[in-house]
Amino acid sequence: MSYVETIFLDVQPGHIPQVVSALSGLEGVGAWVTEIGRLNRITLLRTAQTYEALLSGRPDVLSSLPHENLVRVEVTSWRAITPVANPGSYGSVYEWRCYEAKADGMPDVEERFLAAVPERETVSPLTCTLVSLEGTPRIAHLWPYADLNARSEKRAAAVATGSWPPKVAPFLTRMESEILLPLAISLWN
Numbered sequence: 001m002s003y004v005e006t007i008f009l010d011v012q013p014g015h016i017p018q019v020v021s022a023l024s025g026l027e028g029v030g031a032w033v034t035e036i037g038r039l040n041r042i043t044l045l046r047t048a049q050t051y052e053a054l055l056s057g058r059p060d061v062l063s064s065l066p067h068e069n070l071v072r073v074e075v076t077s078w079r080a081i082t083p084v085a086n087p088g089s090y091g092s093v094y095e096w097r098c099y100e101a102k103a104d105g106m107p108d109v110e111e112r113f114l115a116a117v118p119e120r121e122t123v124s125p126l127t128c129t130l131v132s133l134e135g136t137p138r139i140a141h142l143w144p145y146a147d148l149n150a151r152s153e154k155r156a157a158a159v160a161t162g163s164w165p166p167k168v169a170p171f172l173t174r175m176e177s178e179i180l181l182p183l184a185i186s187l188w189n
Helices: 016-023 051-063 106-120 148-160
Strands: 003-011 030-036 041-048 070-080 093-101 128-132 138-145 172-182
Touching: 003 016, 003 051, 003 128, 016 030, 016 041, 030 093, 041 051, 041 172, 051 070, 093 106, 093 148, 106 128, 106 138, 138 148
Parallel strands: none
Antiparallel strands: 003 041, 003 070, 030 041, 030 172, 070 128, 093 138, 093 172, 128 138
């Protein structure tokens, strides 16, 4: 099992280039800028084999951030419920989807996602599926695509199988999606 940390950086308008430049010294992270969704946002993703290792690395990453250009920093720890893809080149766009679950709905959401993912991955690869370890119960998944047209085609093909999306709507309270573009420093690009 692996653990993942997401660090969402909401950047002051007009300061994305400065923040990206300041992040160029970070190593061992996935890094994306939001193209469609919450604008002026950078998403960082770190992995570790243990939860303790994830937490112990957090202060170094947070202290390296250019706080003078940030409006808000949101950090969440996750448990990976599908293997995290090895670093590499997977596409020019990624889709981050995050669903909030009802307080008692997370076991059903996790079970149904895990059951549906193998067939979904026959259509296109998955970077990771994550369950939140803190805060609101959430499940998130990150998908790479060659481009936005490929995303539309792959999602339509997955829905046509009848097994996707997983039947989780009754257990959810909120759903979000963002289209992300990988940064040059990203382990996944």
